[in-house]
Amino acid sequence: MAVTVFPCWLSGTIAAPPSKSDFQRACAAALLYNGRTTLIHPGTSADDAAALQLAVDLGLTIVSRNAHEIQVDSSGTVRPRTDTVFCGESGLATRLFIPIAALSNQKITFSGSGSLLNRPIRFFYDVLPRLGVSVWGNAQTLPITVQGPLKPQSLTVDGSVSSQFSSGLLMALSAAVTEAVTLQIEQAVSQPYLDMTVATLQAFGKTVLPEANGVYRIKPATIPSGTGLVYPVEGDWSSSAAWLVAAALGAPVSIERLSADSLQADRSILDIFSQTGLKSSFTSGVLSVSGSPQNGFLFDATHAPDLVPVLAVLACSLPGESRICGLHRLLHKESNRLESVTHLLRNGGIRFTVTGDCLTIPGHQSFSACEVHSFNDHRIVMAATLAALQASGPITITDESAIRKSYPAFLDDFRALGGVAEFR
Helix, strand or coil, X not given: CEEEEECCCCCEEEECCXXXXXXHHHHHHHHCCEEEEEEECCCCCHHHHXXXXXXXXXXXXXXXXXXXXXXXXXXXXXXXXXXXXXXXXXXXXXHHHHHHHCCCCCCEEEECCHHHHHCCCHHHHHHHHHHCCEEEEXXXXXXXXXXXXXXXXXXXXXXXCCXXXXXXXXXXXHHHCCCCXXXXXXXXXXXXXXXXXXXXXXXXXXXXXXCCCCEEEXXXXXXXXXXXXXXXXXXXXXXXXXXXXXXXXXXXXEEECCCCXXXXXXXXXXXXXXXXXXXXXXXXXXXXXXXXXXXXXXXXXXXXXXXXXXXXXXXXXXXXXXXXXXXXXXXXXXXXXXXXXXXXXXXXXXXXEEECXXXXXXXXXXXXXXXXXXXXXXXXXXXXXXXXXCCCCCEEEECHHHHHHCCCCHHHHHHHCXXXXXXX
């Protein structure tokens, strides 16, 4: 299905959707926790559903669920209920749960769909055998079959492709260690997401201690489990970035349910706003943006690549040139985001240049009426919707259903803020 978004004005306050980065980590940690976990403000996206089902397939039990919370039980060990699990299109869930599944001595095959089938997982072929895990597959992408049990030991890994691989290893090692080991992650990207993984594991009683030079010391848990744990899922900075960009463009839009001290990488959008002269403030838990931008920005996407699509749209309207670097981090997302973002800019009549690893966008530009493809990428749907706000005419986005991956209510929330969109 396609959606046509018309130039319009947004205003109001919107609640941030649950963070899928936080919720998926919590699902994995709950599986590895011996006792009951209550997940407050659970995720509802397709990726969230995939992560929760993976945890269930590997031994988690859902006790009760409603729109506000999910109660789950686990023995703290991986007890697979099936020999084949399905990851949907979630790269994070896949990379978290493959090493977790390898804690079991049962042979488990991971499959998926859509763009996930093209996303690299060679890391596990290189690393898991060093931990005593047997691995079968084409050595590059899904499907992959693993069989443990994983035998913890100290090792060094390459973290330059994605932090998600290392997050999965930290999860699995934290559950398996009987004596201290270290994991050294070299050339780590998306460092804030590794910090999130550590914080989640610590909240669930695991002992994972960051040290210098990318070293993590993992010790047997010292906090007794089984007493029950309540875990509130944070609001999502990645999805909220769309509304924050709308605010930066001048719309009086505020966001509630975001954590001011969040470890999520995309909280760095506030630093970008500061570069442009915009101000942001939390008042009674509600985040607002004020002021008028005075210049463009320089952004390195190495640690927060999900911001690039909406930042590219913001850059067009600023009063100065903006540069977005670290483009190599865009190649293996839901789409090749260098291709999909430049497609959006090009079809909208925006001038830009790509030189080496950087995208440069002159300011004082607005989008023309056009049709763009989503490339089955939820971030492109959000960015194209924002592009229409100040465009010279409507922008039609093909395959808008990609938004269900992370933020199913995005267009409903857009219209609740006064946005005008028609499906066809």
